[in-house]
Amino acid sequence: MRLIPISAATDPLLEVRDLQVRIPTRRGDLLAVDGVDLTVGAGEIVGVVGESGSGKTLTAYAIMGLLSAPAVISRGVIRFRGQDLQALAAEERGRMRGSAMSMVFQEPLTALNPVFPVGTQIRDVIRRHTNLSDRSIRGRILELLDHVGIAGPERVAAAYPFELSGGMRQRILIAMAIACGPSLVIADEPTTALDTTIQAQILELLRRLVRDDGISLLLISHDFGIVADLCQRVYVMYAGQVVEHATAGQLFDRPRHPYTSALLGCMPAARDGDAPLDTIEGTVPTVIDPKALCRFADRCGYAQARCTEQSPPRQTFGVVQDALCFRAAELTLPGLVTPSLTDGVLP
Amino acid sequence: MGVLYLAKRLGWMLFILFGSTVVIFLVIHVIPGDPARAMLGPQGTPEAVETLRRELGLNDPLWQQYLIWVGRALTGNLGHSILLSKSVLELLGERVTTTLLLSLYALILAVLIALPISVMSATRRNTIGDHVGRLVVLIGLAMPSFWFGLMLMLLFSVRLGWLPVFGYVSPLDDLGQHFSHMVLPAVALGSGYAAMIMETTRNSLVDVLNQDYIRTARAGGLAERLVLWKYAMRNALIPTVTVIGIQIGYLMSGAIVIENLFAIPGIGRLMVNAVLSRDYPVVQGTMLTVVFVFAFANLCVDLLCAAIDPRTARE
Ligand SMILES: Nc1ncnc2c1ncn2[C@@H]1O[C@H](COP(=O)(O)OP(=O)(O)OP(=O)(O)O)[C@@H](O)[C@H]1O
Ligand SMILES: [Mg+2]
Numbered sequence: 001m002r003l004i005p006i007s008a009a010t011d012p013l014l015e016v017r018d019l020q021v022r023i024p025t026r027r028g029d030l031l032a033v034d035g036v037d038l039t040v041g042a043g044e045i046v047g048v049v050g051e052s053g054s055g056k057t058l059t060a061y062a063i064m065g066l067l068s069a070p071a072v073i074s075r076g077v078i079r080f081r082g083q084d085l086q087a088l089a090a091e092e093r094g095r096m097r098g099s100a101m102s103m104v105f106q107e108p109l110t111a112l113n114p115v116f117p118v119g120t121q122i123r124d125v126i127r128r129h130t131n132l133s134d135r136s137i138r139g140r141i142l143e144l145l146d147h148v149g150i151a152g153p154e155r156v157a158a159a160y161p162f163e164l165s166g167g168m169r170q171r172i173l174i175a176m177a178i179a180c181g182p183s184l185v186i187a188d189e190p191t192t193a194l195d196t197t198i199q200a201q202i203l204e205l206l207r208r209l210v211r212d213d214g215i216s217l218l219l220i221s222h223d224f225g226i227v228a229d230l231c232q233r234v235y236v237m238y239a240g241q242v243v244e245h246a247t248a249g250q251l252f253d254r255p256r257h258p259y260t261s262a263l264l265g266c267m268p269a270a271r272d273g274d275a276p277l278d279t280i281e282g283t284v285p286t287v288i289d290p291k292a293l294c295r296f297a298d299r300c301g302y303a304q305a306r307c308t309e310q311s312p313p314r315q316t317f318g319v320v321q322d323a324l325c326f327r328a329a330e331l332t333l334p335g336l337v338t339p340s341l342t343d344g345v346l347p
Numbered sequence: 348m349g350v351l352y353l354a355k356r357l358g359w360m361l362f363i364l365f366g367s368t369v370v371i372f373l374v375i376h377v378i379p380g381d382p383a384r385a386m387l388g389p390q391g392t393p394e395a396v397e398t399l400r401r402e403l404g405l406n407d408p409l410w411q412q413y414l415i416w417v418g419r420a421l422t423g424n425l426g427h428s429i430l431l432s433k434s435v436l437e438l439l440g441e442r443v444t445t446t447l448l449l450s451l452y453a454l455i456l457a458v459l460i461a462l463p464i465s466v467m468s469a470t471r472r473n474t475i476g477d478h479v480g481r482l483v484v485l486i487g488l489a490m491p492s493f494w495f496g497l498m499l500m501l502l503f504s505v506r507l508g509w510l511p512v513f514g515y516v517s518p519l520d521d522l523g524q525h526f527s528h529m530v531l532p533a534v535a536l537g538s539g540y541a542a543m544i545m546e547t548t549r550n551s552l553v554d555v556l557n558q559d560y561i562r563t564a565r566a567g568g569l570a571e572r573l574v575l576w577k578y579a580m581r582n583a584l585i586p587t588v589t590v591i592g593i594q595i596g597y598l599m600s601g602a603i604v605i606e607n608l609f610a611i612p613g614i615g616r617l618m619v620n621a622v623l624s625r626d627y628p629v630v631q632g633t634m635l636t637v638v639f640v641f642a643f644a645n646l647c648v649d650l651l652c653a654a655i656d657p658r659t660a661r662e
Contacts, residue, residue, distance in 0.1 A: 098568030
């Protein structure tokens with residue numbers, strides 16, 4: 001097994017700086033992603049967590065070049081292997097998608113085209129990025145399906161999506177994503193739509209791909225349990241911003257942002273015996289006119305007057321951890337007490 | 348495509364055909380008045396009427412008349428025209444081809460016009476092109492084909508003199524003349540159809556382009572051309588083909604109107620003339636033909652749908 005670096009200090013595979021995604025609406029421009037910094041190193045599994053609507057998916061689409069109108073990148077730089085992706089021509093960008101970087105989506109039920117056999121859909125991707133003969137492509141498809149744990153690949157390749165279960169379809173989508181040997185895979189809530197047992201299998205599969213195939217994984221989730229299980233570093237997003245960034249261990253031991261702590265309090269595993277499951281009051285705001293304030297202030301149990309008067313600073317702790325909060329240094333916030341959950345984290 | 352599915356569709360078609368023969372038969376026999384009397388007109392003597400009734404088998408019980416009629420129809424014997432000294436089958440044979448050609452031209456024209464415009468409209472949503480395209484659809488849907496045909500005729504034939512005003516030339520006699528006679532009728536007949544196809548295809552394509560699987564295809568790096576024409580179109584055409592099928596009746600009733608306007612000797616004109624002159628065997632024969640063509644076209648559409656969308660055939 002290869003050693004996986006904890007921090008991506010040297011030349012990250014993916015580097016996102018100050019990313020802003022703007023969506024013009026009738027009420028004004030919505031800043032769905034606002035100033036996100038994010039890196040993924042080679043061979044790393046990096047998590048992005050946050051409630052629904054916090055901008056996780058749009059961040060992923062921006063990286064993949066999949067934003068569709070009216071959403072646009074209005075600021076920021078995205079570098080992949082040191083190359084500025086926004087400087088590339090559409091054609092070059094297209095050649096990169098599906099080969100150098102690829103994506104696995106949340107809804108395996110709708111992510112596959114209903115009128116083509118799944119094998120055909122994988123074939124078209126391989127054909128796009130290689131010069132292999134149809135014969136070798138066929139062999140490669142069967143190999144891929146076998147690799148993602150599908151029994152009877154011949155039969156499955158000829159099947160239509162509606163003939164396959166959700167878990168099977170997600171495996172197919174993963175096979176499609178790794179078909180051309182990408183160095184980065186972005187998985188957007190890959191297990192949310194699946195049963196718990198299937199969920200575990202898919203996560204295990206992703207972990208194996210990272211370990212054996214040298215793929216880097218950006219794993220988006222709103223489930224801390226999954227992130228705790230798989231990721232080395234985690235970005236916590238709220239209302240389009242990264243409010244905290246830390247190693248998984250730091251995050252669970254000593255979260256620095258009240259939002260992180262509140263999210264951890266919502267985890268089933270954090271429950272103390274029969275104590276009721278916490279939920280965070282309120283919803284993620286949509287930011288139309290960014291005001292100088294902390295976006296979490298109105299839901300935060302630790303908010304002070306200044307939190308609604310100025311933008312909070314980003315405070316750093318050690319090499320990796322940072323949080324977007326005035327009180328990050330002074331507060332001692334509850335993390336995750338159950339130690340068993342962090343056992344699964346890779347070294 | 349499953350054999351079971353094919354059998355089901357065939358069975359359904361036979362059922363429709365059976366139902367239609369009953370209706371066509373009853374329409375003539377149950378409407379008030381004596382067909383024999385009506386055929387002979389006011390001059391018919393009671394003896395002549397009685398002779399005709401016997402000849403036509405009108406004194407037999409209804410079910411017996413029906414069975415005899417269907418039995419004969421199955422062997423191709425549709426009786427004789429009362430006015431023209433020809434068998435109904437002969438009369439039909441000459442005209443079915445003409446009507447089929449007219450409908451086919453209208454259909455091809457409609458698809459050729461509608462598909463590119465709907466793709467343009469759907470991919471450049473809310474641009475000038477889209478708005479113009481949708482306006483054309485609205486006009487096309489609102490315009491009766493009879494009126495549109497008349498306008499075309501007035502402009503291109505009467506005013507400009509570019510095309511013949513009416514009449515028909517068989518493609519076997521003179522292909523060029525055939526087409527110059529068919530252009531305006533085909534345009535008049537196909538325009539409403541084109542509008543329907545355009546509306547359906549545009550909306551379904553807009554919907555399909557927002558589907559997750561299109562994003563998956565793009566995430567795989569596939570060229571936009573392939574994404575549009577293969578991954579999106581195959582799905583977008585499912586409603587289109589269905590609409591084409593549902594509206595085949597519209598095409599056929601339109602053909603009757605247009606044939607009469609342009610004096611084209613097709614089934615539609617034959618039917619109208621037969622109804623006006625109470626030539627019942629011909630009326631029945633034309634109706635049977637129309638129903639048969641309709642059922643057959645629908646079967647084709649069903650099979651086409653199943654070929655496009657694997658889900659229909661396997662459910
Ligand atoms: N096309 C669009 N038009 C308007 N608003 C949009 C559009 N797409 C996304 N948004 C908004 O942008 C915000 C961020 O969306 P995003 O899908 O990135 O959230 P997410 O963190 O992935 O949430 P989830 O967990 O539900 O997937 C949301 O408030 C959403 O409503
Ligand atoms: Mg999302």
